[in-house]
Amino acid sequence: MIPLFHRLRAFADSLTGQLVVILSTGIASASFVSLFLAERAHQHDFSRVELELVVTSTSDIATRFARDPEQTARLVADDHILGATQAKTEWRMNAPDPELGRLLTARLGEAARPQAMPIPQQQCFPNFDPNLRAAGITDSSLPDCWFIRFRDAHGIERNLTIYVGRLHWPSRSPLDPLYMTLIILASVVLSIMVARVTSLPLRRLTRAARAFSVTADPEPIQVGGPREVRVALETFNLMQQRVREGFRQRTQILAAVTHDLQTPLTRLRLRLEQVPDEALRQRLIDDLGAMQHLVSDGLELARSNDSREPVSLVDIDSLLSSLAEDAADVGHDVRFSKGCDVRAMVKPEAFTRCLNNLIDNAVKYAGSAELQSGVEGEELVIRVLDEGPGIPHDLIGEAFQPYRRLGNGSGKPPGTGIGLTIADAQARTFGAKVCLRNRPHGGLCAEIRMALPD
Incomplete structure (x- = not known):
């Protein structure tokens, strides 16, 4: 779980990760806003259809009044025209609908001075008994009603009730959670593709810079x-x-x-x-x-900074064992105590010179050295341990400076003071680094750290 967290954190910290977050958030947000606006447009169109039905019904009644006003008035009063009836005398046009009024004016003309107002279903159908309703008919299935007032072709004011069957707004699949999940996933996938293509030149530049360093x-x-x-x-x-x-x-x-x-x-x-x-x-x-x-x-x-040696695959444990044996052959107390059975891409000669300098440093100050190799996370670590006086903590950072000889309180040590500098420079030629730290119970630990091979 921890490695996965570190991977996610590293991804979020990378340019690709940040581009993925920005692009996926932007694409998904734009998609949701577009769906919301489209949904509102559909609702408006749906409401417009219903108003058009009211306008069509009103226009038909106005045409009948113009052709035969007496018979049309009688049919309306007797409820013989489906969808139109005489408005109740107590109704007042106190909240006209401006949009429907404009549509009626466009159809009937300015002279008709039409007005329209929606009427609650309870007022429009006061005698509806929910206990005696027909099968499948409920109060939510009743038609929508409008109070319409206009002047007919003869200048007579007409007050009508126009009702049309209720149009139910269907459920919209774009707002379904599954559909929204698919939008998010598609946004993430597209963002990853775009981010990888965008960051490809930068990755090439990074690889070139790393190659130049080694x-x-x-x-x-x-x-x-x-x-x-x-x-x-x-x-x-x-x-x-x-x-x-x-x-x-x-x-x-x-x-x-x-x-x-x-x-x-x-x-x-x-x-x-x-x-x-x-x-x-x-x-x-x-x-x-x-x-x-x-x-x-x-x-x-x-x-040491100008190594043209090619990189090759080396068995780390075999090389450490060989160096310990070579040092022992010349009378030095050097031993190889722990391995990790890992092969790494290094420059063999530079790697050997780096280790020899660290071993010589340990033998010079402590009289002996212990070699170990291991794996920590995604790094290969080679250690050269000694039991000498160590280095004061505040002077460890100066140990790699050329011609800087750190004494142990008894004067200047022998040598020119560039052994650790050369070791660090050799390690950098194959992408490693040398670190120093004092051991808890005395002595110094010199570490060579490098990335594990893929």
Whole structure:
């Protein structure tokens, strides 16, 4: 359940997830608003049909009055015309319907001065007995009634009751919960498709940036998509090319300087051998050796960020076991105590150099090292453990700075102070990172963390 929650949280935090939420909400809302407006339009049309029936009935009666007013008046008074009868004398036109009045005026003319008002069914059919009603007839089935007043063609005012069968508004399937659920699902699916297509150039850019971080010669990203995306991809390719050239030039300059220094340093050593004072000669030779080591480590640090080694699949436990055996062969107390049986995509030489630097650091400060590998969540973790003095918590962040040697209270430790820097740089060439933390019961834990292979 927790991994699923983390996946959903990561999806919601991504550009694709946010686009899905925005698009699905917008599409579903627009669909519901459209259905609501269509429903209101249908209701209005349905009511208009009923009014048209009233207008048609009124027009027919007005035509009869114009042709034979006496006979028509007698038929209306005797209720012999279905759908029309004489209005009750006590009714008053106190709340006319303006829309129906306009429709009647358009049909009968301005001279008729028609007015219309809906009448409650109880007033229109006062003698209806629900206990003696016909089969299937209820008060809800009674016709709708309107009080109509107009002047006929002879100028006589006529007051009529027009009633038409009630039109029942049918249930609408667009507002059905199942139909609404289908709209939401369709909106989500469409939003996912649009979001994936929209974020595809960004995912390509992300993959290219990740590839650039772990290799010196990545392939240029293919330029395509909308104009803004093409500009961003072209800019990234240009940046990638310039950074790569900068790394190469820096490495070449350092290599040239190191090579040029070898001759004068060798000549200087030969001359130091001729110093008659033995103690002074040895101190000078030691200083010269430290200088040569510093130059060599500086070149190594520059080359550590410019690894062109290809990535390959490596058995982590086998490599850790081999490194422990090699260290033991030269007299170091290094052991491999725990494995995880995982293969990972790394640069073997860079991975080995990273581990060797961490092992050397542990042996230098604690005299021994313990190697372990394991899986935590979606990460592969390789640990180099020691039982040394550790590092003060507030100085752990400075441990990876080049030429920063952290003492343990007894002076400066041996070395140039770039072992951890090189280890971290080598790890980054294959997408890993090095972390340091003090162990609860003393000692230091150096971890190499990388994503598990798919």
